[in-house]
Amino acid sequence: MAKRIQISQHGGPEVMQAIDFDPADPLAGEVQIENKAIGINYIDTYVRSGLYPASLPSGLGSEAAGIVRRVGPGVTVLKPGDRVVYAQATLGAYSEVHNVAVERVALLPDAISFEQAAASFLKGLTVYYLLRQTYVVQPDERFLFHAAAGGVGLIACQWAKALGAHLIGTVGSAEKAQRAKDAGAWATINYREENIAERVSELTQGKKLRVVYDSVGKDTWEASLDCLQRRGLMVSFGNASGPVTGVDLAILNQKGSLYVTRPSLYGYITTRDALTQASNELFSLLASGAIKVDVPESQKFALVDARQAHQALESRVTQGSSLLIP
Template identity: 85%
Template sequence: MPKRIQISQHGGPEVMQIIDAAIPEPAADEVVVENKAIGINYIDTYVRSGLYPASLPSGLGTEAAGVVKSVGEGVTTVKVGDRVVYAQSALGAYSEYHAVAADKLALLPDAISFEQAAASFLKGLTVHYLLRQTYVVQPDETFLFQAAAGGVGLIACQWAKALGAHLIGTVGSAEKAARAKEAGAWETINYREEDVAKRVLELTNGKKVRVVYDSVGKDTWEASLDCLQRRGLMVSFGNASGPVTGVNLSTLTQKGSLYVTRPSLNGYITNADALTQASNELFSLIASGAIKVEVPEQQKFALTDAQQAHKTLQSRATQGSCLLIP
């Protein structure tokens, strides 16, 4: 029987169970995908823990790449045998087969492997909406990106370099600093050893930056605000250290009439046309080599090892993306 990961209660990695599940039948406008590689994302830990509510029992994961197994009534955009990738499915991508709405699928170019796609699609689309839509980063512009050696961060480093922009990336070790610089970061700051806001001030000759991208959350909130120019934009798009709570709006006034936004992919990729536009730009950069997607062997886990995968991800010991392989 095909396998899938399911949670019946919220909690730590131990609540994930491997169960038998029949191959689903596609409903109208749905496609069943045989997953070949499954993306693991930090947001999956939020669903598992209950930070992001889900009806229980529930599957986990929204991103994978694979081959179309069957199509439902009304589907004309893909056919059986097509190579596809998705990042915005209903929960349940941690599985051998998953039913996905057809308008959430992108055709995968032959030049990009299933593992490359699953390791980069959600993260790449995230970087697209961050750097190309939430705030349009310009050539030669300097900005701060917290957690630059993570899966999203390493793609952001490469994308920033392709744009001709100067990304200052925060990292937690010398090894991660080297990885971020290799990917295209202009400068790095080791937040364990350096004062981030002070270092940004030095790197920008006292000007600070117009935008900060922060997926860490609670632990970096104040430091990120302190890196912004007057009327700068704080883009808070994740909660790796816990959610930002109890925000005093007058703090934004005191620090320079700052702006704050809390965007999500689903707020930007809202239809098939938007998905096609963003994915085409991402695929073009990957195919050209401007964005390289490599997953270390130690960050590839069998589907049955999902618990260990989440433990490893949350240890902050990873660099780049992690995958489940059915």
């Protein structure tokens, strides 16, 4: 028997229940992983709340690091005992044991701990596709990245610095501004006290930006568009304040023939080769120290305390990554 977190209805953190279950044998093309550290991501709250519908009852979570315990028929690239990390798995990573399709699993170098991996893999792959594929950020380029002190944002700050680019990050407090700057943000904007578009203009001597990365959604939609130069690209990749709905496409014309994309990791990392390429670049930056992921002890929760973890995440009191520890 093993323990996992399950929801039988959509709603707030209170709908999550810790239950015992008997793990199934891994199917063909799957490996069974004993999780050592589990990544908590904002998308998990979307599944729990019903913003991203799931068939009920459902597990939660898609990212963790651990040890391969068993392999299913036909699996040759991994073996029992391998240290691994995975993301994009079928829902259910909030668990002591999870069966995962082998194309979602990467070998974890010894230089990277389970906690580092679980805290950075999905977020790091997200930053990889955003900065390296959706739009290829260039050295010395200035761009806007919302929620710069969040889990994805702090990795983006460090990755941008490694690329020699200038990330302007929005934050909600002076403490978070300092955290983003310490991670490598070129400049920060406190959205609670400053007008985002006006501050961008001040920082760039009146020049607008080629690209804005926005995971906040509804609350920052128009401000993001106002920061873009003619034919600039709005990358809307999250809904932390609620989804962007009812968009009048004419606004894109009025603000300068703008482009908008709504990407996700699932549209970019679609094969094991793509996962290997992305994870190798991420692991190289982690191993070199160019990207550091330090999870405060206050943001490490026991698996059975998943409710408290979601409450902390949604109250925006967390900074960077949080983990569940089985």
